[in-house]
């Protein structure tokens with residue numbers, strides 16, 4: 001029977017003990033509740049020796065990077081460095097359609113950039129007294145990520161490689177490079193949210209739907225190109241805005257618009273078009289290990305469909321995914 005208040009104090013003490021009083025900790029934030037709570041704990045524990053970066057992987061949601069930078073600065077006093085790497089990610093993803101491959105490429109590209117940032121930060125800190133090297137790397141890994149990535153019955157039993165658990169190179173795991181610090185490794189999402197509230201993190205951030213590290217890349221079936229990311233991003237923005245306007249955001253655990261591999265024929269005016277297919281997904285879940293489909297009324301969905309077809313060029317059809325988890329997963333890939 002453990003209490004959340006104890007968790008925060010114990011974890012801050014554990015971080016201080018692990019990190020000591022000279023080392024720097026590098027942390028990647030995404031604007032989601034997990035990495036934000038992780039960052040808040042680090043900042044509480046070691047102040048400015050925690051260095052936060054946000055890697056723009058080219059697969060973030062609309063205006064997300066600017067919003068995250070502003071929010072972290074305003075609410076947590078964290079000065080975030082945004083690393084623009086969209087072109088690098090998209091070039092490495094070119095032609096890759098297999099979901100696990102996408103995750104591994106994205107994961108290893110993140111690590112390459114984190115290591116580069118560690119070097120840059122160390123150079124910057126060279127003349128600061130009592131400051132050591134970047135020795136630790138923060139990850140907002142949760143308990144469900146750990147469970148789903150572990151293989152209980154050999155490799156074939158692996159469900160999915162979460163980019164923040166699998167996909168990490170050996171050198172990060174075996175102590176030769178940056179060591180991992182994962183303050184949330186034993187927590188479920190609702191516990192992370194409770195801790196976020198306790199730390200004074202704004203409700204709009206605490207209640208934010210989760211967004212996976214690989215971002216839109218695992219919501220686009222097939223090829224990830226700039227054009228296809230842009231289409232999914234625009235459609236997603238419309239869907240989420242309409243959900244918020246309808247007052248449904250907090251009733252849904254996670255919602256997004258993804259993109260199908262295939263195209264479909266539609267009619268616009270008197271023209272036949274061969275357009276993209278948007279897949280809407282919205283689920284309710286407590287622990288993200290299983291999930292049920294959210295029941296919108298049809299008029300709402302029809303309105304979303306109409307708006308997306310009208311406003312996102314190239315989209316000719318919108319479908320709603322009715323698959324629960326299991327057998328589906330929450331993300332499309």
Ligand code: XMP
Nearest residue numbers: 162163164210211212213214288329330331
């Ligand atoms: P699935 O799709 O496995 O998703 O049912 C369960 C929860 O995990 C998130 N998710 C990820 N998060 N990296 C992440 O950081 C990943 O590779 C990843 N895959 C899934 C997903 O958004 C959902 O909240």
